[in-house]
Structures are given as structure tokens and as C-alpha cells.
Amino acid sequence: xxxxxxxxxxxxxxxxxxxxxxxxxxxxxxxxxxxxxxxxxxxxxxxxxxxxxxxxxxxxxxxxxxxxxxxxxxxxxxxxxxxxxxxxxxxxxxxxxxxxxxxxxxxxxxxxxxxxxxxxxxxxxxxxxxxxxxxxxxxxxxxxxxxxxxxxxxxxxxxxxxxxxxxxxxxxxxxxxxxxxxxxxxxxxxxxxxxxxxxxxxxxxxxxxxxxxxxxxxxxxxxxxxxxxxxxxxxxxxxxxxxxxxxxxxxxxxxxxxxxxxxxxxxxxxxxxxxxxxxxxxxxxxxxxxxxxxxxxxxxxxxxxxxxxxxxxxxxxxxxxxxxxxxxxxxxxxxxxxxxxxxxxxxxxxxxxxxxxxxxxxxxxxxxxxxxxxxxxxxxxxxxxxxxxxxxxxxxxxxxxxxxxxxxxxxxxxxxxxxxxx
Amino acid sequence: xxxxxxxxxxxxxxxxxxxxxxxxxxxxxxxxxxxxxxxxxxxxxxxxxxxxxxxxxxxxxxxxxxxxxxxxxxxxxxxxxxxxxxxxxxxxxxxxxxxxxxxxxxxxxxxxxxxxxxxxxxxxxxxxxxxxxxxxxxxxxxxxxxxxxxxxxxxxxxxxxxxxxxxxxxxxxxxxxxxxxxxxxxxxxxxxxxxxxxxxxxxxxxxxxxxxxxxxxxxxxxxxxxxxxxxxxxxxxxxxxxxxxxxxxxxxxxxxxxxxxxxxxxxxxxxxxxxxxxxxxxxxxxxxxxxxxxxxxxxxxxxxxxxxxxxxxxxxxxxxxxxxxxxxxxxxxxxxxxxxxxxxx
Numbered sequence: 001x002x003x004x005x006x007x008x009x010x011x012x013x014x015x016x017x018x019x020x021x022x023x024x025x026x027x028x029x030x031x032x033x034x035x036x037x038x039x040x041x042x043x044x045x046x047x048x049x050x051x052x053x054x055x056x057x058x059x060x061x062x063x064x065x066x067x068x069x070x071x072x073x074x075x076x077x078x079x080x081x082x083x084x085x086x087x088x089x090x091x092x093x094x095x096x097x098x099x100x101x102x103x104x105x106x107x108x109x110x111x112x113x114x115x116x117x118x119x120x121x122x123x124x125x126x127x128x129x130x131x132x133x134x135x136x137x138x139x140x141x142x143x144x145x146x147x148x149x150x151x152x153x154x155x156x157x158x159x160x161x162x163x164x165x166x167x168x169x170x171x172x173x174x175x176x177x178x179x180x181x182x183x184x185x186x187x188x189x190x191x192x193x194x195x196x197x198x199x200x201x202x203x204x205x206x207x208x209x210x211x212x213x214x215x216x217x218x219x220x221x222x223x224x225x226x227x228x229x230x231x232x233x234x235x236x237x238x239x240x241x242x243x244x245x246x247x248x249x250x251x252x253x254x255x256x257x258x259x260x261x262x263x264x265x266x267x268x269x270x271x272x273x274x275x276x277x278x279x280x281x282x283x284x285x286x287x288x289x290x291x292x293x294x295x296x297x298x299x300x301x302x303x304x305x306x307x308x309x310x311x312x313x314x315x316x317x318x319x320x321x322x323x324x325x326x327x328x329x330x331x332x333x334x335x336x337x338x339x340x341x342x343x344x345x346x347x348x349x350x351x352x353x354x355x356x357x358x359x360x361x362x363x364x365x366x367x368x369x370x371x372x373x374x375x376x377x378x379x380x381x382x383x384x385x386x387x388x389x390x391x392x393x394x395x396x397x398x399x400x401x402x403x404x405x406x407x408x409x410x411x412x413x414x415x416x417x418x419x420x421x422x
Numbered sequence: 423x424x425x426x427x428x429x430x431x432x433x434x435x436x437x438x439x440x441x442x443x444x445x446x447x448x449x450x451x452x453x454x455x456x457x458x459x460x461x462x463x464x465x466x467x468x469x470x471x472x473x474x475x476x477x478x479x480x481x482x483x484x485x486x487x488x489x490x491x492x493x494x495x496x497x498x499x500x501x502x503x504x505x506x507x508x509x510x511x512x513x514x515x516x517x518x519x520x521x522x523x524x525x526x527x528x529x530x531x532x533x534x535x536x537x538x539x540x541x542x543x544x545x546x547x548x549x550x551x552x553x554x555x556x557x558x559x560x561x562x563x564x565x566x567x568x569x570x571x572x573x574x575x576x577x578x579x580x581x582x583x584x585x586x587x588x589x590x591x592x593x594x595x596x597x598x599x600x601x602x603x604x605x606x607x608x609x610x611x612x613x614x615x616x617x618x619x620x621x622x623x624x625x626x627x628x629x630x631x632x633x634x635x636x637x638x639x640x641x642x643x644x645x646x647x648x649x650x651x652x653x654x655x656x657x658x659x660x661x662x663x664x665x666x667x668x669x670x671x672x673x674x675x676x677x678x679x680x681x682x683x684x685x686x687x688x689x690x691x692x693x694x695x696x697x698x699x700x701x702x703x704x705x706x707x708x709x710x711x712x713x714x715x716x717x718x719x720x721x722x723x724x725x726x727x728x729x730x731x732x733x734x735x736x737x738x739x740x741x742x743x744x745x746x747x748x749x750x751x752x753x754x755x756x757x758x759x760x761x762x763x764x765x766x767x
Binding site: 103107111115150151154157158159160192193194270272273274355357358359360361362370380382383384385386387390 | 448450452455458459461462463465466469470475476478479480481482498541648649650651668670671673674675676677736738741742743
């Protein structure tokens with residue numbers, strides 16, 4: 001009776017085949033994951049590798065004659081700061097005699113050097129009245145040469161800097177007159193055509209303004225729509241059509257929302273072009289479907305027993321929803337909103353149509369002033385001919401990635417910490 | 423429901439927003455992405471050196487810019503549009519239909535379009551006819567007046583003096599102004615060198631245009647996107663390929679890529695300025711005269727742009743890659759621009 005029935009082992013060959021198929025599938029899965037991880041590491045790694053040098057910039061020390069004949073202490077702004085800097089350069093390198101050579105020499109320092117000097121004097125007028133050693137920004141070519149991004153061994157005609165310029169830079173370096181400093185301008189300046197002056201502040205502020213408009217519009221509207229559709233709307237053909245449309249809208253390419261914004265917000269309402277207000281409104285059109293869908297899903301995840309208990313205790317449907325169901329669904333709604341906002345933060349296409357792909361130097365101070373956004377800044381820098389913008393582009397991507405990671409971590413924390421599991 | 427709520431919000435915001443831009447105190451510039459680096463450089467200096475706000479410069483492309491520019495007069499419309507080609511008569515008409523009759527034309531200089539390859543490969547010495555034969559969709563067959571689909575696979579089939587390398591050219595897509603100019607100057611230039619096609623121009627203009635302006639689609643011409651930096655990087659990775667982009671990108675990357683000679687002339691600053699390099703185009707911007715004196719800073723911006731410090735031979739725009747006009751041309755155009763003389767087609 002207890003004799004083993006081995007008839008089912010007749011399929012042994014079949015069994016090993018099944019085992020092998022399973023192993024094969026698992027191997028393929030691991031390979032796919034390893035491959036995508038490798039791509040991710042390669043991408044992020046190369047961006048970090050290229051972008052890290054943008055955090056440093058170089059300065060040149062110049063011996064400037066700041067006596068009263070050059071700068072009048074009573075009227076500082078009337079002084080010709082560029083001329084003072086040029087004179088100091090000529091004095092340091094008297095071998096630059098011809099006009100073309102002098103131009104090359106003046107090109108060692110940033111075009112902003114004169115403004116920097118003026119600011120330093122205004123901050124501390126006591127440096128006036130004698131010869132002073134002042135540090136000013138180097139030009140982008142000197143900066144990337146000092147970072148080793150221009151190879152001095154290629155033939156002279158193929159370099160951005162010729163032998164004479166490299167000689168000057170070497171001379172400065174030997175005398176300790178070039179130093180590498182933290183690039184604060186990258187975080188405190190707006191855009192600029194000069195790579196050594198270009199910063200991301202105006203783009204960051206523009207993104208923050210647009211996203212706050214986007215959040216203020218899409219979060220309340222999205223959540224109220226979701227609550228109504230999920231808890232109150234009658235289930236009929238109309239609510240089905242609305243549901244299908246919302247799901248479809250979530251998949252519409254973002255440029256379409258830009259076109260919509262162009263024709264409605266700009267042409268019909270006459271709102272100001274390039275403003276974060278319009279940018280935020282367009283982005284909110286894009287994030288609304290995401291928020292509605294996520295919010296409805298989290299409402300659906302609240303057990304019906306909660307609703308029924310509330311109703312059973314005599315609460316009205318509105319009370320049951322807003323006192324009991326919605327608070328439980330709120331962490332999920334926030335998560336959906338943050339994910340939607342993260343997508344909005346990284347999008348350029350809709351902003352193209354409403355004029356936010358623009359060169360903006362001044363940091364926007366209101367929702368109506370022209371502004372740009374972080375991904376737009378990356379796009380514009382990636383397109384610039386100057387070699388030195390390469391590292392700026394990567395650095396701006398790092399900043400954008402950082403914000404995306406932060407927003408996603410916030411979404412995860414909200415979910416883990418506040419979401420109740422039933 | 424939510425769209426209704428949204429439109430209510432939007433209407434409410436319009437009411438708040440309306441007075442804020444009723445008097446705009448900042449110049450608005452739109453237009454060509456080729457002129458963008460120059461326009462922004464002037465805008466930045468202008469903002470720094472004067473008490474006016476730094477103008478906002480949008481990169482919309484030449485056609486897109488003129489469309490916005492011609493949409494109307496008033497604070498909501500741009501004051502200046504940049505263009506990497508001349509305004510078309512259809513655009514002037516569109517402007518006029520919207521009440522813009524007085525346009526000031528400003529030519530600012532030249533831009534060369536280069537065909538480059540990696541420094542690891544040998545420099546090409548092409549003629550315009552070589553370029554046309556290598557890149558056109560249909561090329562003239564043996565028999566006069568007949569066409570055949572482009573049969574050439576390697577450069578030496580086009581011209582025995584060229585290397586036996588596969589034809590592979592990376593260039594911008596049709597939406598780009600650089601592509602328009604390349605087609606018009608290089609392709610059509612080579613196309614015209616065939617006698618019977620030149621005659622076709624007067625007899626059947628449409629056929630002539632489609633023959634000369636159509637680039638092959640069998641993979642020899644690769645649309646590499648609007649980003650010229652990307653093309654430069656791809657050339658470094660693939661020494662067999664040629665790339666089409668603006669002169670300023672060649673100048674910035676002269677350690678990695680070299681420009682091909684065209685009709686025996688290498689793409690150098692002087693050759694483009696003199697006009698001996700055949701693939702160069704003029705760059706323009708257009709000013710709405712009705713905005714001069716209304717939007718603060720228009721006249722001053724024009725003065726800054728036309729100063730020798732900016733567009734002169736040693737001006738800061740030349741450092742950015744703009745090829746300046748000759749001294750006589752500069753004087754002529756500066757007079758026209760600052761004198762606000764109307765566009766003459």
C-alpha cells in the first residue's frame with residue numbers, strides 16, 4: 001500500500017526541461033536588469049564626471065593701480081575699471097605689443113572683470129589709494145585650459161589658445177597668480193553668454209515659480225475632481241466618458257498642452273508671454289490627469305468598511321468622505337502630486353510654445369516677469385558653441401537630477417510613513 | 423468640472439495680470455537660433471552697460487520669430503525678430519495685414535556653413551557639384567535630361583579624386599535654418615553647374631527646385647538633430663563621416679574637427695568675410711518701428727548692436743563667431759538702422 005508510485009516521474013526529461021527553462025528565464029531577467037543598471041551608472045557617471053569641474057572656476061591675481069588718478073574715492077563709478085585691468089595686464093606681460101597680441105592678452109580675464117573690481121571697491125573702499133593685488137575671474141578659455149580640457153600638445157593652429165597665451169598662463173601659474181576657487185557664480189548668477197559668468201539661479205527661481213503655480217492649481221483641482229468622481233459622481237455613460245478621457249489625457253504628449261496654452265492663455269486671455277504664471281498653468285494641465293488618476297486609486301484603496309461605518313454612525317456622505325475617507329487617502333494623493341510635479345519639473349516641450357525657452361539674465365521676482373526653467377537652461381547650454389558650456393550643461397543636469405531625486409524621496413517617505421495599510 | 427474651474431481661475435488671473443504688462447519696460451526679441459548667440463551677447467552687454475533691463479531673447483527659429491513678430495503691434499508682441507535669412511514678401515504682407523507697415527531691416531554680418539570631418543581623417547576638397555551629386559535624391563543620368571535615383575555609395579564614385587570612403591553626412595533636419603541655407607547655397611549651387619538643369623530653372627521652376635533641394639533619404643544623409651555640438655561629438659566618434667554645422671562650432675572645436683575645402687576655399691574667417699567661401703549666408707534682424715520710442719530702449723539697443731565694439735572686425739560679436747561685414751557695408755547698414763529707414767524689398 002505504501003509502495004511508492006513512480007509513474008509521475010516518467011516525465012523526468014520533461015521536468016528538467018522545465019527547470020532549465022526557468023533558469024534560462026531568470027538568467028535573462030538578471031541580464032536585462034544588469035544591462036539597464038549598467039546604462040544608468042554609465043549615464044549618471046559620465047554626467048557627474050563632466051559636471052564636477054563646473055563647481056570650480058579659476059581666478060587671476062592682478063597688480064592694480066588704484067591710486068586717486070585712476071579711481072576717484074568720491075566718485076567710484078566714474079572710474080574706467082576695464083582700462084585699469086588692461087593696464088595691469090600690459091604691465092605684467094610687456095611682450096604683448098601688437099594690437100592683436102594685446103587683444104589676446106585682454107582675453108585672459110573675464111569680460112566681467114571690470115564689474116568685479118568695481119564691486120570689490122564698493123564693498124571695501126579702503127583698498128583704494130595705492131597698488132593692490134586683486135583677484136578677478138579668468139576667461140572661459142583660461143578656465144578650461146587650467147582644468148586640463150585644452151590639450152597643449154596639439155598643433156598650435158588647432159587650439160583655442162596659442163603658444164603665447166599658454167606661455168602667459170604658465171607664467172601666471174608659476175607665480176601663484178592663478179587659483180582655483182569654488183564657483184559661486186554658478187549658483188548666484190542668471191544666464192550669460194560668457195560661460196564663466198553663466199549660472200542657474202534665474203532658471204531655478206523660474207522653475208520654482210512655475211511649479212508653485214502648477215501645484216496651487218493642479219493639487220486642489222485634481223483632488224476635488226478625484227473625490228467627486230470617485231465618491232459622488234453617478235456611475236453612468238457620462239462618468240465613463242470622463243474617466244476614459246482623463247486616462248487618455250495622461251498619455252497626451254506634453255507639447256500639445258503647450259499649444260493649448262499658447263492658444264488659450266496667451267492668445268485668448270492675453271497673459272504675458274514667457275511668464276512663470278502661464279508656464280505653471282500649462283504644466284498644471286499636464287499634471288492634472290496624473291494627480292486625478294493617482295488620487296482616485298488611493299481613494300479606492302480605502303476599505304469600504306470605513307465609509308459604511310461612518311455612514312452607519314449617521315455621517316452625511318460629505319462628512320464620511322472628508323472626515324474619514326479623504327484623510328486616509330491623502331498620503332497617496334500627495335505621492336501622486338509629487339510624481340506629477342517631478343514630471344513637470346523635467347519638461348521643456350510645453351514651455352517652448354509659451355516663450356519660456358529664452359535667454360533670461362535677470363532673476364524673476366514675480367509670477368509675471370519673464371522666466372525660464374531648469375530643463376530649458378540645460379537645453380540652451382547644450383546648444384551653445386562655447387566649449388566651456390559643456391561642463392555647465394552637465395552640472396545643471398546634476399542639479400535637476402538632484403531635485404528629481406529629492407522629490408521622489410519625499411514621495412516615498414510620505415507613502416511609507418503616513419499611508420495606512422489595511 | 424475641473425476644466426471649468428480651471429478656466430474660471432484663468433479668467434480671474436487675467437484680471438490680475440492685465441495691468442502688469444500694460445506698460446512693458448523690457449525689450450522682447452524672438453527668432454533664429456543661429457542669431458541667438460549674437461543677439462543674447464548684445465542683450466547682456468546692453469543690460470549691463472545701461473539702466474535698461476536686459477532684453478528677453480527667445481529662440482524660436484527664423485520662421486517662428488517672423489510669425490510672432492507679424493502678429494501685431496502692441497506690448498504683447500515682440501519688438502525685434504532675428505532671422506538667418508531675409509524676410510519673405512509673404513511675411514511682409516502678413517505684417518501689413520496686421521497693421522505693421524514700418525519695418526526696419528538690419529543686416530548684422532555673415533555666417534559660414536561648414537562640412538567637416540574628424541582630424542583623424544584626411545581633409546576633403548569638395549566642389550559644390552560633388553556635394554550635390556553625393557547628397558541629392560535624384561542625380562542626372564548619363565543621358566542628358568534624364569534623372570536616376572542617386573547611385574553613389576562612396577565619394578570616389580562621385581569624383582575620382584575624392585577618397586574611397588562611404589558617403590555618410592550628418593546634418594540638421596528640415597526644420598533647421600542651417601539646413602535651408604545649406605540646401606540653397608551648396609546643393610543648389612552644385613545643381614546649377616549642370617547646364618541642362620540650369621535651363622530647367624527658367625522653363626520649369628518647380629521641377630528645378632524639387633530636383634536641387636531634395637536630399638537623399640537612403641541613409642547616406644543622417645539627420646542628426648538641431649544640436650551642432652552633438653554632430654561634432656559624432657564626428658569624433660566616427661572619422662569616416664562628414665558633418666554640416668555653423669562656422670562658430672568649427673572654430674570652437676578646431677582641435678577635433680577640420681572644415682572641408684569647398685571649391686578650393688577652406689572655411690576660414692577671412693574667406694567667409696570676403697565672400698570667397700561659397701557657403702555663407704547673411705544674418706538679419708527686423709525691428710518694429712512703431713515700438714521705437716514706446717518700448718524703452720529700442721533705439722539704444724540698435725545703437726549698441728551697430729557699434730564697432732559689437733559688430734566691428736574686432737568687436738565682441740566676432741569673438742562669438744559672427745563674421746563681420748566690410749567697413750563700407752557696416753557704415754551703410756549702421757546708417758540705415760539707426761536712421762530707422764523702412765525695409766525695401
